[in-house]
Amino acid sequence: MKDLYVSRVGRASALIARKEPVVYGAGQYAQALDADQLQDYERNGFIVLDAVFDADEIQALREEVDTMSADPDIRALDEAIYEPGSDTLRSIFRIHELGERLADLPRDPRVLDVARQILGSEVYIHQSRANMKPGFEGKEFYWHSDFETWHVEDGMPGMRAVSCSILLNDNDACNGPLMLIPGSHRQFVACVGETPEDNYRTSLRKQEVGVPDTLSLSLLSEQAGVTPVIARAGSVVFFDCNTLHGSSGNISPRARNNLFMVYNSVDNALLAPFHGLAPRPEHIAARERCVTLSPLAVHP
Ligand code: 6CS
Numbered sequence: 001m002k003d004l005y006v007s008r009v010g011r012a013s014a015l016i017a018r019k020e021p022v023v024y025g026a027g028q029y030a031q032a033l034d035a036d037q038l039q040d041y042e043r044n045g046f047i048v049l050d051a052v053f054d055a056d057e058i059q060a061l062r063e064e065v066d067t068m069s070a071d072p073d074i075r076a077l078d079e080a081i082y083e084p085g086s087d088t089l090r091s092i093f094r095i096h097e098l099g100e101r102l103a104d105l106p107r108d109p110r111v112l113d114v115a116r117q118i119l120g121s122e123v124y125i126h127q128s129r130a131n132m133k134p135g136f137e138g139k140e141f142y143w144h145s146d147f148e149t150w151h152v153e154d155g156m157p158g159m160r161a162v163s164c165s166i167l168l169n170d171n172d173a174c175n176g177p178l179m180l181i182p183g184s185h186r187q188f189v190a191c192v193g194e195t196p197e198d199n200y201r202t203s204l205r206k207q208e209v210g211v212p213d214t215l216s217l218s219l220l221s222e223q224a225g226v227t228p229v230i231a232r233a234g235s236v237v238f239f240d241c242n243t244l245h246g247s248s249g250n251i252s253p254r255a256r257n258n259l260f261m262v263y264n265s266v267d268n269a270l271l272a273p274f275h276g277l278a279p280r281p282e283h284i285a286a287r288e289r290c291v292t293l294s295p296l297a298v299h300p
């Protein structure tokens with residue numbers, strides 16, 4: 001397959017215009033977002049939906065994540081990622097399969113139907129994780145496009161995946177909220193530098209390869225600046241796989257736990273990673289377990 005988005009091949013950085021639509025099939029595949037919301041998403045590359053999950057549901061999700069974070073068996077897995085140089089938990093991957101009470105979450109129609117509508121197809125989970133960002137110790141996630149990594153390191157063919165982030169705490173100006181660059185999803189930032197072998201062993205702790213250069217970041221944020229997601233627990237952010245985002249460290253006393261599920265179109269299943277890299281493990285990029293998700297009859 002021709003590589004439409006060549007990156008990390010040693011040459012200088014470049015901006016490559018996006019080839020794919022943002023919203024597939026004009027948003028007719030499923031009914032979830034209304035026309036204004038779809039337009040917002042199309043223009044910005046993300047949308048924030050307030051109060052999708054109620055306080056009891058969020059409490060239950062937070063308890064499940066807390067239980068998992070304290071479970072020594074889970075903490076010993078490769079799915080558990082720690083902050084650089086510390087035993088502070090940074091992320092737990094494959095959380096929808098590890099957490100008993102999270103098994104149905106990907107099929108909750110309040111989120112699944114938004115993904116099916118945007119991607120214009122049936123979908124499966126490419127990756128899920130909880131980013132813990134604990135108070136005082138949660139470190140930053142530098143600016144990046146998820147798609148740049150998923151394309152180069154996972155062989156994701158095109159831009160037909162969407163991240164769904166469920167806020168388990170209030171995200172405010174102080175506890176390291178997700179920040180997104182509106183409109184950046186329309187340009188692919190080809191990054192410099194070669195990908196080291198088993199890059200994920202360091203990139204999930206602190207990403208240093210496949211990060212955009214500062215000139216590209218400045219250019220892409222000139223138009224519409226940077227939007228921090230300041231929203232209450234229970235809100236949900238959907239952002240396109242190629243929307244540039246990042247978040248600062250959390251030195252506030254309050255955690256910023258966010259749960260992420262990445263929906264990929266069944267028509268965008270992973271190929272072999274580009275440039276001959278070895279495939280990343282299944283818990284980071286699903287290849288074997290790509291179950292097409294059917295919406296639960298009623299949300300749990
Ligand atoms: O490499 C990945 O798949 C992960 N890295 C980042 C910084 N965001 C997406 C994903 O969790």
Ligand code: FE
Binds near residue numbers: 144145
């Ligand atoms: Fe990311």
